[in-house]
Amino acid sequence: MKRIKIPVGPQHPALKEPISLRMTIEGEVIKDADIRLGYNHRGIEKLAESKTYIQNLYLTERICGICSHSHTTCFAQGVEALLGLEVPKRGLYLRTLVAELERIHSHLLWFGIAAHEAGFDSLFMYTWRDREVVMDILEIISGNRVHYAINTIGGVRRDLDNSQKGRILEGIEFLKKRTGYYTNLGTTEPTFVARTAGIGLLPKEKAISLCAVGPTLRASGVPSDVRKDDPYAAYSELPFDVCTADTCDVLARVVVRVKELIESYKMIEFIIKNLPSGDVKVKAPRRIKEGEVVSRYEAPRGENIHYIKSNGTDKPERLKVRAPTLGNYPATIEMLKNGYVADIPLIFAAIDPCICCAERFVEITDSRGYRNIITMNEIKRRYPSRHINKDYIWPL
Amino acid sequence: MIEKIVRWSRLRSPWILHLNTGGCNACDIEIVDALTPRFDVERFGILLKATPRHADVIVCTGPATRQMKDRIIRIYEQTPDPKFVMAVGACAMSGCVYRGGYNVLGGIDQLIPVDIYVPGCPPRPDAIIDGVVKLLKKLEQTK
Numbered sequence: 001m002k003r004i005k006i007p008v009g010p011q012h013p014a015l016k017e018p019i020s021l022r023m024t025i026e027g028e029v030i031k032d033a034d035i036r037l038g039y040n041h042r043g044i045e046k047l048a049e050s051k052t053y054i055q056n057l058y059l060t061e062r063i064c065g066i067c068s069h070s071h072t073t074c075f076a077q078g079v080e081a082l083l084g085l086e087v088p089k090r091g092l093y094l095r096t097l098v099a100e101l102e103r104i105h106s107h108l109l110w111f112g113i114a115a116h117e118a119g120f121d122s123l124f125m126y127t128w129r130d131r132e133v134v135m136d137i138l139e140i141i142s143g144n145r146v147h148y149a150i151n152t153i154g155g156v157r158r159d160l161d162n163s164q165k166g167r168i169l170e171g172i173e174f175l176k177k178r179t180g181y182y183t184n185l186g187t188t189e190p191t192f193v194a195r196t197a198g199i200g201l202l203p204k205e206k207a208i209s210l211c212a213v214g215p216t217l218r219a220s221g222v223p224s225d226v227r228k229d230d231p232y233a234a235y236s237e238l239p240f241d242v243c244t245a246d247t248c249d250v251l252a253r254v255v256v257r258v259k260e261l262i263e264s265y266k267m268i269e270f271i272i273k274n275l276p277s278g279d280v281k282v283k284a285p286r287r288i289k290e291g292e293v294v295s296r297y298e299a300p301r302g303e304n305i306h307y308i309k310s311n312g313t314d315k316p317e318r319l320k321v322r323a324p325t326l327g328n329y330p331a332t333i334e335m336l337k338n339g340y341v342a343d344i345p346l347i348f349a350a351i352d353p354c355i356c357c358a359e360r361f362v363e364i365t366d367s368r369g370y371r372n373i374i375t376m377n378e379i380k381r382r383y384p385s386r387h388i389n390k391d392y393i394w395p396l
Numbered sequence: 397m398i399e400k401i402v403r404w405s406r407l408r409s410p411w412i413l414h415l416n417t418g419g420c421n422a423c424d425i426e427i428v429d430a431l432t433p434r435f436d437v438e439r440f441g442i443l444l445k446a447t448p449r450h451a452d453v454i455v456c457t458g459p460a461t462r463q464m465k466d467r468i469i470r471i472y473e474q475t476p477d478p479k480f481v482m483a484v485g486a487c488a489m490s491g492c493v494y495r496g497g498y499n500v501l502g503g504i505d506q507l508i509p510v511d512i513y514v515p516g517c518p519p520r521p522d523a524i525i526d527g528v529v530k531l532l533k534k535l536e537q538t539k
Binding site for chain 2: 010011012016017018038039040041042043044046047050058059062063064065066068109124125128129132135145146147354356
């Protein structure tokens with residue numbers, strides 16, 4: 001059969017953000033896919049070099065509007081490590097509290113979008129109505145609905161009092177009830193299961209070799225979670241399990257996220273009941289001593305990495321952001337292959353893409369000034385082969 | 397007579413197109429939030445449409461990146477007259493924190509005429525609804 005190329009995006013009904021997918025199709029089956037990025041590239045890494053560390057907190061917050069707390073925490077953690085600052089326990093607990101609330105809001109949002117793409121609009125409206133409860137809680141804590149601006153270098157900016165604690169617990173109680181309903185609906189409602197089961201398959205080996213991260217990886221049966229593997233903030237003291245599923249399809253991604261919601265409720269209740277007393281922050285100097293650091297964080301979408309290099313002034317010399325969505329793109333192409341055209345939005349939505357997070361740009365120039373541009377296909381070709389070769393030493 | 401009906405129906409049900417021009421997703425989510433049960437702008441007859449050819453109002457978020465520049469102008473040209481542009485968020489107004497970035501033009505009004513600005517980073521859904529109501533008043537005055 002003849003192969004046809006169809007472009008999807010950048011402005012497309014199925015995609016909320018500008019991204020361009022080029023599909024090579026045969027009949028109605030996708031044979032190959034290519035992702036074109038850059039519509040959302042704002043030059044954040046370069047801007048970060050011209051701002052002070054405190055200003056950069058607000059800039060990194062605006063890398064993404066859904067996982068805004070992830071980026072600031074990741075950045076603040078890195079800077080604190082450079083300074084050798086010890087953040088007070090209460091500060092760490094509050095940071096973790098906002099992080100988990102953000103995870104709830106992000107997963108509910110995603111569940112709604114997935115339901116919308118699966119053609120189940122009433123579920124979309126239900127989840128978004130319940131999401132407002134989390135938004136209210138976040139507003140109670142930080143004063144903002146989206147960009148919480150609660151982190152600062154050396155701790156958090158706001159404290160909790162008892163009336164706020166009560167309202168948080170009330171909200172969590174309501175959400176717990178609703179999540180029970182969603183668990184039931186997401187796993188037993190025949191139309192929803194039929195639409196999501198067996199679609200967008202990503203086998204375990206492929207998921208590992210293509211470096212998938214977060215719920216996408218855990219839905220392929222790999223129990224990998226930065227919160228467990230390399231605990232930061234208060235996670236080493238919290239009771240929680242890493243949620244996995246082993247059907248490797250879109251349904252598995254739904255199951256993993258709903259399970260994570262329940263874990264998050266557990267963690268929040270623990271934090272509220274065991275909140276240590278004391279200060280919420282320590283004073284940090286404006287100048288950061290020379291050095292470099294890599295900071296890891298488990299964002300709602302997966303592992304978020306910030307690399308910060310400082311040169312002794314009050315501005316970073318280099319900030320590199322690796323957002324989780326970027327790690328999931330090669331896996332998405334694998335998922336799309338041999339699927340149907342009608343499944344594109346659903347498969348693409350299932351990785352919970354956050355395009356604005358992943359819009360980074362690297363230009364490699366050698367000593368003669370010759371530009372070297374690596375294409376997506378090249379990366380796809382190179383990396384799995386390295387993974388298979390066990391003797392390969394990874395540069396880092 | 398027909399003109400009257402057209403104007404009446406336009407006022408009662410303006411359809412919007414959501415156009416992300418390089419924003420950070422926060423305003424986009426708040427716009428979708430405004431369409432969902434808590435805030436529900438659908439009671440004013442406002443519907444989110446997928447294609448510029450169906451839309452009356454283009455709702456822009458984001459500081460307008462260089463890569464999106466041609467696409468924004470093209471989408472504006474594809475929208476049938478009379479068309480209105482709403483700039484939601486500080487980025488769409490002036491560039492916000494991204495102002496001065498090498499890939500950012502700094503505001504939608506650098507590219508296309510804007511009818512109403514909604515400030516905030518991001519604006520609350522209530523503010524977006526307020527903006528919509530003000531835009532409807534503006535629609536009433538123009539013929």
